[in-house]
Amino acid sequence: MEWIVPFILTVITASTPLLLAATGELVTEKSGVLNLGVEGMMLVGAIAGFAVTASTGSAILGILAAVAAGTLISLIFAFLTLTLMANQVATGLALTIFGVGFSALVGSGFVGFAIEPLPALAIPGISAIPIVGPILFGQDFLVYLSIAVVIGVAWFLAKSRAGLVLKAVGDSHHSAHAIGYSVIKIRYLATMFGGAMAGLGGAYLSLSYTPMWAENMTAGRGWIALALVVFATWRPGRLVAGAYMFGLISVMQLHAQGAGIHVPSQFMSMLPYLATVIVLVIISSDRAKIRLNAPACIGQAFRAAQ
Amino acid sequence: MGVATVTSTTGEAGANTVKGAGPAQLEVRGVTKAFPGCLANDDISFRIEPGEIHALLGENGAGKSTLVKIIYGVLQADEGALIWEGKPVTIASPHDAREMGIGLVFQHFSLFETMTVLENIALAMNDVRDMDALRKQVLEVEKTYGLPLDPDRHVYTLSVGERQRIEIVRCLLQNPKLLILDEPTSVLTPQEVEKLFETLRRLADEGCAILYISHKLHEVKALCHKATVLRGGKVVGGCDPREETAKSMAEMMIGQKLTAPDRGEARQFGDVRLAVSNLSLESDEQFGTDLKGINLEVRGGEIMGVAGVAGNGQNELFRALAGETEQEAAPDSIKIDGNPVAHFGPRRRRRLGATFVPEERNGHGAVPDMSLSENGFLTAFRRMALSARGLIREVPTKSFADNIIKTFDVRTTGSGAEAGSLSGGNLQKFIVGREILQDPGVLVISQPTWGVDAGAASAIHQALLDLAAKGTAVLVISQDLDEIYAICDSVVVMAEGKMSKPRPMADVSIEEIGLLMGGLHDLEGQTNPAHDTQVEGGRLGQA
Numbered sequence: 001m002e003w004i005v006p007f008i009l010t011v012i013t014a015s016t017p018l019l020l021a022a023t024g025e026l027v028t029e030k031s032g033v034l035n036l037g038v039e040g041m042m043l044v045g046a047i048a049g050f051a052v053t054a055s056t057g058s059a060i061l062g063i064l065a066a067v068a069a070g071t072l073i074s075l076i077f078a079f080l081t082l083t084l085m086a087n088q089v090a091t092g093l094a095l096t097i098f099g100v101g102f103s104a105l106v107g108s109g110f111v112g113f114a115i116e117p118l119p120a121l122a123i124p125g126i127s128a129i130p131i132v133g134p135i136l137f138g139q140d141f142l143v144y145l146s147i148a149v150v151i152g153v154a155w156f157l158a159k160s161r162a163g164l165v166l167k168a169v170g171d172s173h174h175s176a177h178a179i180g181y182s183v184i185k186i187r188y189l190a191t192m193f194g195g196a197m198a199g200l201g202g203a204y205l206s207l208s209y210t211p212m213w214a215e216n217m218t219a220g221r222g223w224i225a226l227a228l229v230v231f232a233t234w235r236p237g238r239l240v241a242g243a244y245m246f247g248l249i250s251v252m253q254l255h256a257q258g259a260g261i262h263v264p265s266q267f268m269s270m271l272p273y274l275a276t277v278i279v280l281v282i283i284s285s286d287r288a289k290i291r292l293n294a295p296a297c298i299g300q301a302f303r304a305a306q
Numbered sequence: 307m308g309v310a311t312v313t314s315t316t317g318e319a320g321a322n323t324v325k326g327a328g329p330a331q332l333e334v335r336g337v338t339k340a341f342p343g344c345l346a347n348d349d350i351s352f353r354i355e356p357g358e359i360h361a362l363l364g365e366n367g368a369g370k371s372t373l374v375k376i377i378y379g380v381l382q383a384d385e386g387a388l389i390w391e392g393k394p395v396t397i398a399s400p401h402d403a404r405e406m407g408i409g410l411v412f413q414h415f416s417l418f419e420t421m422t423v424l425e426n427i428a429l430a431m432n433d434v435r436d437m438d439a440l441r442k443q444v445l446e447v448e449k450t451y452g453l454p455l456d457p458d459r460h461v462y463t464l465s466v467g468e469r470q471r472i473e474i475v476r477c478l479l480q481n482p483k484l485l486i487l488d489e490p491t492s493v494l495t496p497q498e499v500e501k502l503f504e505t506l507r508r509l510a511d512e513g514c515a516i517l518y519i520s521h522k523l524h525e526v527k528a529l530c531h532k533a534t535v536l537r538g539g540k541v542v543g544g545c546d547p548r549e550e551t552a553k554s555m556a557e558m559m560i561g562q563k564l565t566a567p568d569r570g571e572a573r574q575f576g577d578v579r580l581a582v583s584n585l586s587l588e589s590d591e592q593f594g595t596d597l598k599g600i601n602l603e604v605r606g607g608e609i610m611g612v613a614g615v616a617g618n619g620q621n622e623l624f625r626a627l628a629g630e631t632e633q634e635a636a637p638d639s640i641k642i643d644g645n646p647v648a649h650f651g652p653r654r655r656r657r658l659g660a661t662f663v664p665e666e667r668n669g670h671g672a673v674p675d676m677s678l679s680e681n682g683f684l685t686a687f688r689r690m691a692l693s694a695r696g697l698i699r700e701v702p703t704k705s706f707a708d709n710i711i712k713t714f715d716v717r718t719t720g721s722g723a724e725a726g727s728l729s730g731g732n733l734q735k736f737i738v739g740r741e742i743l744q745d746p747g748v749l750v751i752s753q754p755t756w757g758v759d760a761g762a763a764s765a766i767h768q769a770l771l772d773l774a775a776k777g778t779a780v781l782v783i784s785q786d787l788d789e790i791y792a793i794c795d796s797v798v799v800m801a802e803g804k805m806s807k808p809r810p811m812a813d814v815s816i817e818e819i820g821l822l823m824g825g826l827h828d829l830e831g832q833t834n835p836a837h838d839t840q841v842e843g844g845r846l847g848q849a
Contacts, residue, residue: 161428168418168429175416178380179430180400292420292460 007255008135012143013209015247017042017201017218019146021225022232022239023153024197028074029229030157031190032170032297036092037077038198039222040099045070045199047103047110050206050213054113063142063203070199071192073099078191082184085301100216110213117211118142142204147240149197154236166190170295173302183302198222220269227276233283234293246272329392331356331515332377332484337386339372346372348539349386354484359506359516361526361547363559364536365759367729370519373536374486377517378410379403391483404432409477411487415469417461423472424457430476440479447478451505466616467498474505485509486517491525496787496820498615503529521559521760522788523552537561560761573795576606579779580627580660580748581641585648587626587634595619595803597626602798602808604748604779609770610808611794612783615823619803620783621665624752627781628662629655642748657688659747663737665756665783667730671737674726678718679707681725682740689744706743714739715765731762738766742773749773752783767793787816799823 021038028035035041048069053062077095080086118140126137156163166186169176173183205221206213224246232238253268330353339347347369354360364370375381377388379397387394390406397403403410417426424441431440441457448455453471461469470490477485487506491499506529510516520526526533527547535543535558543558550558585600597619604610614620625631627640629652638646642658652662664670672681683703687693692703707721714735718728725733734755741749754770755763770793774780784790790797790811797814799806799822806822 164421164425164429168421171418171420172416175418176429178400178412178416180379180404181429296420 005131005134007251009138010251010254011244011247012135012139014251015244016143016146017204017209017221018225018228018246019150019201019240019243020142020204021198021201021222022228022243023146023150023236024194024201025225026229026232026234026236026239027153027157027166027197028190028194029298030170030234030295031166031187032173032295032300032302033078033081033187033191033194034088034092034299035074035077035095035191035194036089036226037073037095037099037222038194038225039218039220040096040102041070041073041195041198042202042205042218042222042225043099043103043216044073045202046206046217047107047202047213048199049203050113050115051106051110053207054110054115059116059118059207062207063200066199066203066207067196068199070195070197070202072195074191074195074198075188077195078188081301082187082191085303088299088301096222104215107213107215111215113213115207115211118208140208142200142208145200146204150236150240157236167295170297173297173300177302177304183304187302198225201225224272227273231276231279233279234295245275249275328356330354330389331358331391332517333389334373334377335387335389337373337376337383337388339369339376339381339383345539347376347383350536350539350541351386352534352541352544354515354517356483356515357510357513358532359510359518359530361530361533362517362519362536363521363523363526363533363555365521365559365731365761367538367731367759368536368559369539370536371488372539374410374488374517374519377403377484377486378408401432404430404480407481407483409480409482409485411470411473411477411485411490415473417469417472419462420460422458422460423455423464426461426472427457427476427479431479443479444475447475451475451478451508452501453505467494470494470502474502478509482514484515484517486519488519489521490518491520491522496816497824499525523547523555523760524788526555527552535559556760560759573607573775575608575795576777578603578641579606579643580604580750580781581644582627583639583641585626585635585639587622587631589619589622590625590631594622597622598803600805602781602805604781606747606777606779607774608796609774609780609782609794611790611797611811612781612800612805613787613790613797613819613823614785614800616785618800618823620752620785620800622803623800624662624664624750624783627750628652628664653688656685659689661685661741661744661746661749663741663749663751663754665752667733667737668726672725672733675724677707677722678711678716678725678728678736679704679721681736682707682710682721686740686744710736710739710743713743714769731758734758735762735765738769742769745776746773746778748779748781750781750783753785754782755784755786755789763789787819790819791816 021042025035025038045066049062049066052065053059073095077091080091081088120138120140121144123137126133157167165176165181169181169183169186177183202218205217210217228239228242228246231242249268249271253265256263256268257265333353335351337347337350350369350373362370362373372381376383377397379399379402388397389395395406397406418429424437424444427444428437428440444457447453453475455468455471455475461472490502494502506516518526518530527550530547533545533547533555534541535545535555537559542561545555545558547555581603582600585597587597589596595618600623602610612620612623622631629647629650635648637649640646640648642655642660645658647655647658668674673684683692683698686706690702690706692699692706704721710716711718711721716728716732716736716739718732728736738751738754751770754766758766767789770780770782782790782794794811796808796810797819798808799819801823
């Protein structure tokens, strides 16, 4: 059974970037904005984090840079879709293509660089407890942050007035406007939060998961994060479960190959999407459920009527 | 000023008008607002005293909504001033307006369907309040003003009348000094309207000024102390509604003589053209109403009204008749000119000569982003032969749309205009025209004049009467009893998915219909024995 602790540890590291990016996208979508550029924003965050860490030697600066880069690129998206009212789907796809290319361009000089991975926040004594110690108390701080952020977002959406306003804007932008809320401003903020979290998810990949830069290193995790939000039917609790389930699947894929089980790797990589499709079918069969949680105005441009 | 005394029909509310001494609650002075290509408000002035119920009358496009938005801070006036309690003010946002004590009940409710009543109320509060404290306040206001409402229900489960209560409670919680209601009664039953009026009169007695926007003139007459009439963005007059007739006010509104719908001489009815027998259908909506054993027969030349409070199965009935729901019922449970059609989709029913006008104009009756001629093509291409070998025949398609625009006086820039750019009344005239000009054998029309101004409504009513005179069977699903009384030959009432027996319009009083709307089917056996044997037997058979 000695394999179980390292196995769980890899599941946690595989799930954390998904959870970070998906939490951000959940908030964005709750405000009624569909940003399909998560993959691109993650890549830009990954390279920004890696480049700054490699140049300055400070992981903290790197993480801040990743957050800033993710936010900035989501601002481009917000400007195009919210101010200029471009189509959100097309703009999001373009954003991903842009992120792939841009990160490859900036990152070409950093291929083959090595940096120290983020240190684990080991608490002397406690993290030495067998099994529970390394799993619960031996992670780097981004793992803890990802959990803290989900809990924060869950509280924000369920309990705070600002969260209520955010959901209101996603539910009916015209009603929110009529009552006097600034739909565009709230959506800008939600989109920027999504960008920041995607950047952070990217930074986790390049600073902790595999502390190096490789072109297109997110390898579809941005898309999984998008699928996760729908999978979780826009609920933070299910988002955690989903992220860890998808993390588990991706790790199992490696372990299955190592153990000589001949499941085609393509089959394993498609599992998260397959699971999302199945969940979509299931929740669509119960319209009330999807109506209660899905933001009704998602993907729709808002024009204040005169 | 001195006229408003004892003899008024409004009873106790009449006393409030004579206040006039202090400054007005709100004075609108020379307000002008221009949009590109249209002067929405042109030098509008009037004043509302505290405790006064003031009607703002005008057709669609007269500038009422723009004016309301200016008062509520959604829009800013280009010129002119708002004087609040004697002082000039700038109202920069709805937040400011609420702060000053202005409440607005929207015509199209500003509610969030997936949220609870309490959350909806919290969203419209300026100050952040503790939810538990707010709940207590809500319950208190509900009790004081007789507006029962469960704070924890989700809005999408509520009826239209209940939704409106949310809007009203929202406003009352802010202790408004001026309450604006935009077309508040379009969706209420007569009993609900009466309740609303009680609440409003009570508020007025407490000194709240009320700006009441409506085109239902007899309601204005029963409720309001004063009226300002707008036409084309200008104030064209003011009056005391209690001393006017509905007709005289309507004429002031539209600026010309109004002719009552001409019903022609007593119509002769032909064969049954639309027959529904024993139709039971589960609703395909989570919170819809199942249809339970519906029976009805509409003869050629007959206009039958379907009355009832919204949400009692009318939408399901319309969809079942139009073929929009999956048809699990026996094929002959719906017949068009004798042909069993219940297993047909909308296109095959249309081929048999039936046409349908749904309640929702944008997105159901018409595609908002498509031009009028394209929208005309969509339902009429077969009957009007607008397509050949899979291609659209441009010229007849355009001339069909032009014909609708001309015949039904649709005010638009032309057949190339996007459907979504038309005002509600004009688009409704276009859609009704599109179906009528196809010369249908059966027309099923839902809420023909909902949100439509008096001029357009009377044009639509006349068109329906003319159509029936040519031998078409017309089924009008409407919540507006005035409408049913104005045009229908017979009426059925829907309550909880069941339908009452058809009654000739002349034999049934508005109170009876009101009771039937409340679901009191038992009453009906006593009044019209002739009908009973046949229809009641059918109804009991499947109970």
